[in-house]
Structure formats: structure tokens, C-alpha cells
Amino acid sequence: MTSDAPRAEAGFAPASASWPIRLDGVSVTYPNGTAALRDVSLAIEPGEMVSVVGLSGSGKSTLIRTINGLVPVTSGSVQVGPHAVSGLGGRRLRELRGRVGMIFQGFNLAERVDVYRNTLVGRFARAGALRTLLGISSAEDREIALRALDAVGMLDKVWTRAGSLSGGQKQRVAIARALSQDPRVMLADEPVASLDPPTAHAVMAELVALGAERGLTVLVNLHLMDLARDYTTRMIGLRAGELVYDGPAADATDADFEEIYGRRIRPEDRLGATA
Template sequence: MTDSTSGVEAGAAAPASAPWSIRARNLTVRYPNGVTALREVDLDIAAGEMVSVVGLSGSGKSSLIRTINGLVPVSSGTLEVGGTALHGAKPRELRRLRGDIGMIFQGFNLAKRTSVLNNVLVGRLAHTPTWRTLLGAYTAADKQIAFEALERVEILGKAWDRASSLSGGQQQRVAIARALSQEPRLVLADEPVASLDPPTARGVMEDLKRINQDLGITVLTNLHLMDLARRYGSRMIGLRAGEVVYDGPAATATDEDFAAIYGRSVQREDVLEA
């Protein structure tokens, strides 16, 4: 059905959605090879919070995000995302849940041979009929959402460029715009600045902070750099060997707190600009 005056499909532009909260109780994640990634984790993340999740490689950061997104199953305990219980959830429920969660990866995960705009429109898949996605026949409303997402991360001028022509920082901004085009209730960023130089890393973190502050979207960002965690998270969760060893304000976390999270003294590689 279309609007006779605009030619845009009715209902194509969904209203802004309320942000999601996250609640975990005794959450344990154990992989088939016997590795326990998360051990009896208790968490309450309020809707609209911006949280830095800190820990070294193997601490459970990525497993936490992948479990929240329904990509890794809950072994025991409970996990609720936006009021939906993920423990025992059916595949259809998990697919619906992922449609409202924007994911941002360290490796950008862009289709390099197509345009920036087409990459951002991928975020509309959960809101678009299959036949439209197969034909690339996105509505004017979908394209407007994509353009607005690109403008929010200040890269609208690159909309028609091939993704392969962009710098690493620009590609990550496209990835953020793709997540925004989902009109998400929750954004999960897994080491989004690990491969970027310091000025670009700060710029990407500023983008995520603006998204949280301006749109009210709940944002969880996995980081291993202590200065970024302090500056850009209102709250910090420290993971070590799958357990929560710190949960408190990010800005006041001390070097001793980070040493407890890392299981060793703070080193040069733990700071963005050592």
C-alpha cells in the first residue's frame, strides 16, 4: 500500500523506538569444547545507558555481546534483553530480537564492492519485505533513513562512493550508520576502534557517545583501552576470566581497578596514546 501523495509505502517509516534494558542473573556461557566464557554473571543495564565493557582478550567481552545478541546460547542462568528472555528462546524470537539490535564490529563487515548507501541500507533488511531486498527496491522512506544515518556520522558526502575507497575510520562510520538505519533499541560495539589510529578512534567513540546522548539508545562498547573506557562510558564493567570484577562509574576507575581487571599492572598498550 502506498501513500497517494508521496508514493512511499504506508508504514515504511517506523517511529522511534524506546531503548532496551538488559538483565542477567547467574548467566553462564559454556562452549561445546568445554571452555566457560562467562561465569555466573549478574548485570542490570538500564535503558539508555552507555556502558564500557573492559577486559583483556579471552576475558569474555565478545561472548557477552554475542550472547546478548542471541548468537551464542545461554548455558545456564537467565538473560533478558528488552524484556525478552533469551534462555530457551526460539530461532524466530532471536531473529526478531536481532532486528532491533545494531551491531558494530572491529572489522567493519562492509560489502567493499558496492556503494556506501547500499551498505547502510542493509540495516533496513529486518524492516523490508524479502522481494524488495532481493531486487534492491528500497522505498524512499528507507533511503531517507539511510541518508539521515550517514549525516549523523558526518559522512553523507560519501554516499555514492564504493566502500573499498574509504579509510578505516570512514568505513567504521559507515558501519555505525548501518546500525543506526535499523532504528535500533540497543547498539553493541565489539572493539570498534581496535584497528584505528588515536584521532580516528576518538572520533568514532564521539559518534557512539552522540548516538547515546542525542537518541537515547542503549550502547554497550567492548574496549581494552582504559583511557577510552574512562572518557566515553558513564559506567564501566570489568570482566576477567568470564567474571565481573568491576562494576561502577567509568570516570573514577583507578589504575588499581584496571590492574585488577587485567590481572596485571597497567602497561603501555592499555592506553590509546601511551
Template sequence: MLVLEGVTRRFGAKAAVSGVDLAVAPGSFVGVIGRSGAGKSTLLRMVNRLVEPSEGVIRFGDRDVTALTGRALRDWRARCAMIFQQFNLVGRLDVLTNVLMGRLNAVPASRALVRLWSAEDKAIALAALEQFDIAGLAAERADRLSGGQQQRVAIARALVQEPDIILADEPIASLDPRNTRVVMDALRRINRHYGITVLCNLHSLDLARGCCDRLVGMAAGRVVFDGTPADLTDAAVRELYGLEAAEVLDAPPPAAVRFPAAAAGLAA
């Protein structure tokens, strides 16, 4: 169980996140929604400790995440994988090496620095790429791939960390509708097949309703909604999005992001 208690982050006089209390059950798929600037990205980055909380405690099981340092913090970041909007791949390196970077915490630093990956690590990385139908791109430079392909590589890199939690920060923000479907299918499959908890920041309300078990809505750094997609009424949307609510409510649902009860296979 991931638990946040009174978590706050201030930047100067401004509170980007303020007094968040949240409990996330293992194996759940939670969408974090709200306007730009609501504090969604800061919240996820505090869970991973890429941003330090100004106040409050983050716990995972009996571990105080906010107190971790050194090797223990590196271990936590391996168990709590991060997927970014802009992929964060090394463009000049091939796809397989980018995925193998997810194994850095599991191999001696001396081997990792000179890329002496074991046969087992290579097999794990290739298996992850195969799951997302991109094993054939293993030898390609990462910067030659499409946006959707790069994001699948980033997800494969997160998967080989063997994480308990995946934090996805607007993972489909720069993708077209087809690649949006492919990437969200990939995250949903990881969640259902492996039981990995997923926290995913999403701007699209219809996308969040279509793929998440639970929605957490943020406004001005605070959690103002926490419930199932069916619980998200028009009144709750107006509280979340303010003047943007009409635009969000009137947006046509993306045709490619309705998810069946069972995990869908990944598109090519």
C-alpha cells in the same frame, strides 16, 4: 532494562563467560573492559544471540531473549544492533546499499533480495549517512573507504535498524587516533541524542574512562568490577589486567578522546 542472570558460555571444558549477573539501564553508555580473552566479546555476542549461552537467562523488559527463535529472534537482532571491529561491510557494494542492509528486517524479503528499496528507506539511510558527514560517499564502493569511514558506515547501518541497544565489539581497535575520536563521538552522539543504550567493548582504559558512564570489568570470564569511571582505582585495574596492569596504567591518555558534558559534533 537489559538483565543477564547467571549467564555462562562454555567452549568444551573452558568457560569463556562464567555466571555473569548484570543489569543495564535504558539510555546508558557502558564500557566493558579487561584483558584480551577475558570474555568481553563472547558476552556481547550472547546478548545478540550470535553465541548461545550454555546457562543463564537474558531478559529485555518482559522478553526472555534466550528463548527467542525464528522471526522473534530476527526482530531482536534488529532491536539489538551489532557493530564489529572489522566493520562487516560488503566491499563490492556501494555505501548506501550497505546502510540499507540495516533495513532488511523492516521490508519484505522479496523486495530486499532484488534491492527494491523504497524512497522512505533510502531517505532514512541517507539521513543516517548525513549525520556522520559521509552522505557524499553514498555511491562509493565500501572497500574504497578508509577504516574510519567504513566504521561510520557500519554505525549508520546499525542506526537505521532503529535499535534499542547497540553492541559495539572493539569498534576502534584497528583505527588511528583521529578516526578513534570520530567513531567514539558517533557512538556517544547516538547514545545522547537518541537515548539508545550502548554496550561497548574497549581495550583502552583511558578511552573507556573518557567516554563511558559506567564500566564493567571482566577477568577470566567473570565480572570483577562494576562502577563509574571514578570508582576504577589502581587496585581494581591490577585485578582486571594482572601482569599487564603497569602497562595499562602507564599508558598516556589519548589526546583526542576526552568527551565534553554535551555531545560533540562529528568531525569530517
């Protein structure tokens, strides 16, 4: 049996199925005239663990939303695996989003619904319109959702209402929901911004472990310098929509962060406490 067999049995794709990401001269200008990205070019290889660092308004969220087509580019091109994102629509766009997991700062869970059904939503990202509308799941869908919850240590909360969970538990359910898509790429938009320091460290460690286990291409938006250094291998720095740093996260100096932030480092730029 090969090393990929356990993942295949669990319903997850082998590491070799992860996708690269290419941005070529990408600019985004919103209808109000705000230039969110300015001529950004990047090449991210399958399985990379990448942080996108910058202050609020730097273009971090816009950048990762161009990857799953939530934000259309004004100019340039985005390629994710076999998909030229800029030209997608309808069924093809749904197919892309079904393979790109997304984790949000605010969890985006149905608070009155149990953990199991929240996680199962990830399977509907790849289902047909009728199945999604009717909420019909297959035995395989249910098995994959349960295995995703087990992977993040939340199987014992499977029938717990999401609204009764702690912040860290909610984010783990959100990660399980994204994992249940069997993603080729995982995007996380400030996933620990609303968590206390020990929980933030624990969630970041979970993302690293899951990404390594499945060989996932992971992009995580952060504004805290110690999290970027400690948990990601590559760091992309954005300032006012422009790429100002791209290199090993561990090698980023305080001066590099000051260039990204456009100001001197402040205490709030570090999370500080460890798990």
C-alpha cells in the same frame, strides 16, 4: 511539537523506546570446554553508555553476543527489552536482532558496494525474508538510510565504494548501518581497535553523541583504559569470564584496571593521543 518529534520525522524511535538489558546468572561454555562466562549478573538501564573492559579472552565478545542471541547461554537468562533471548528462535529472534544494532572491529562492509547500499543493509534486518532476499527497499527505508549517513557525516560519500574509504570512514558507515535499524540497543565489539588514536577518539565521541541524542542503550567492548574512562559512564570489568568490576567508569582506578587485567598496567593499555 515535542522534543522527540525531529527523531520521529527522521524515522528514528524516541529515547523512551530504548530497552533495558538483564543478565541473570549467565554462563557460557563452548563445545571445546572453554568457559567464556561464569555466573554473570547485570542490570543495564535504558539509555546507559556502558563499556565492557577486559583483555582478549576475558569474555567481552561472548557477553555482548549473548545479548543479540549470536551466542546461546549454557545457563542463566538474558532479557533484552520485552525479549527473553534464551528462548527465541526463527522470526522472534530475527525481530530481536532487527532492533539491536551491532558494530564490529572489522567493519563488516561489502567492499565493492557503495556506501548507500551498505547502509541500507540495516533496514533489511527488520524486513521480511522475501524483501531481504530480493533486496527490495521502500521509500522510507531509503530516507532512513540517508538520514543515518547524514547523522555520522558521511552523506557526501553516499555513492563512494566502501573499499576506497579510510578506516574511520568505514566505521562511520558501519555505525550508520546500525542506526538505520532504528535500534533499541547498540552493541559495539572493539569498534576502534584497528584505528589510529585520533580516529579512535573521533569514533568514540561519535558513539557518545549519537547515543545521547537518541537515548540509546549502548554497550561497547574496549581494552583501553583511557577510552573507557573518557567516553562511558559505567564500566563492567571481566576477567576470565567473571565479573570483577561494575561501577562508574570515571571512578575506576589504576588498581581496578590491574584487577581486571590480572597484571600490572602496560603502556599499550592506554590509547594516549587525543583527537
